[in-house]
Amino acid sequence: MGATAMAIIRYAKDNFELEENQSVLDCLTHGGVIVPFSCRSGVCQTCLMRATGGTPTEASQQGLKDSLRLQNYFLPCVCYPDNDLEVALPDDAxxxxxxxxxxxxxxxxxxxxxxxxxxxxxxxxxxxxxxxxxxxxxxxxxxxxxxxxxxxxxxxxxxxxxxxxxxxxxxxxxxxxxxxxxxxxxxxGDCFYIPGDHAQSMMLIGTGSGLAPLYGIIRDALSQGHTGPIYLFHGSRDLNGLYLSAELRELMAHYANFNYIPCLSGDDVPAGYASGRAHDIAFAQIPNLKNWRIFLCGHPEMVRVTKRKAFLAGAAMKNIYADAFNVSQPL
Amino acid sequence: MSQQESLYEQIGGEAAVNAAVDIFYRKVLSDERINAFFDDVDMEKQAAKQKAFLTMAFGGPHNYTGLDMRQGHAHLVARGLNDSHVDAVIEDLGATLRELGVKEELIAQVAAIAESTRDDVLSR
Structure with a gap:
């Protein structure tokens, strides 16, 4: 082991010695690890990695979304740690x-x-x-x-x-x-509730089984004492596609700040349901999303379009959490 | 004002970049002249890139080279990226800074830095 090593960076079972004034990115790339990077100034986030052991420096987590920070993601190009780190790329299974x-x-x-x-x-x-x-x-x-x-x-x-x-x-x-x-x-995944701003308004839009994460997020937020209004728009073509309606209505009866809006995009829309696509209804009801926290889950095209619309409607990028349900193509 | 104060410091440094990035990106996405180039991009990654671009244009710390600019935009040049699109971006950048109350003389300096990347961005 070299006498000058400041710390050991462990990646995929290999140990790399970090030299003085060397970033974790430089240490790894010099060692032959292929880490994609671009700005090398802690801004573009191309080189995003995750510490699976040890704590990344505070400076290397600057500007990252809270949900990433909480999971020990960091930017190796501006990380100069004194302590050993075990690191992984975001898609290292x-x-x-x-x-x-x-x-x-x-x-x-x-x-x-x-x-x-x-x-x-x-x-x-x-x-x-x-x-x-x-x-x-x-x-x-x-x-x-x-x-x-x-x-x-x-x-x-x-x-x-x-x-x-x-x-x-x-x-x-x-x-x-x-x-x-x-x-x-x-x-x-980084689509989850972060406590801290309990009074913030929240809009959640899900299609089909995109309700799953939202159902967890809503109950998590409510149990952690979220006081701001929470609007859930769950969309499907027909009545059969909506589920957990009874549980959600019960939740609504329990929490005055929770609103459940079931949306049907098909022709048959009974009383008590909104008619149209969930995201269209959501934007019609709440056109200005400045300072809102947004969660989008389900059909990839819905998520892509809605993310952009929510941003243009005033939601800050850091306040938009999305999870597109990509379907692998059957062989 | 101290004569040593850099452009980046005069504009307000990282805080100014953070304040500008969403406004700027919103303008770009709403700009019919150029928003088609952003249809298929991952918004999170794009926002981070916009932030890097703003940091550079504000005279802040960056490590971009002309080669990075060429490589980063080559696929867009192949899709027809030309001078009019660069003009639109610089215009949106100026409008963003005006909205944030930045002085015209500083806006001109930012525009000049953005302008200096034009040939690399357009692979010339």
């Missing part, structure tokens, strides 16, 4: 261990969406609204959002929509049984 979990229950929420309850064999440190990867076998896994809230629910809750020709969702719907052991990895 190996950064997280595989955890076994027992299926506790399975029940249909509507004809397409299965409520899956899992008991993790190891403590999973997650936040409501993040996702896990659930594996059918070693090479076949899918991401599912967590609808459960860590300090409220004993187990992990997923809402799994059956996709046409969906391999993993088909397996979950047709073959999985309570008592079975499955493997998962996670958590991931």
């Amino acid at each position: 190996d950064a997280q261990a595989v955890i076994p979990a027992t299926v506790k229950s399975l029940r249909l929420l509507n004809t397409d969406i299965m409520h899956v309850e899992l008991e993790s064999h190891a403590q999973l440190d997650y936040r409501a609204g993040q996702f896990i990867n659930l594996f059918q076998h070693q090479t076949q896994g899918r991401s599912y959002s967590l609808a459960s809230v860590p300090h409220q629910d004993n187990h992990l809750h997923l809402h799994v929509r059956r996709l046409p020709q969906g391999r993993v969702s088909g397996w979950i719907h047709d073959e999985l049984r309570p008592g079975q052991t499955v493997e998962l990895r996670g958590p991931g």
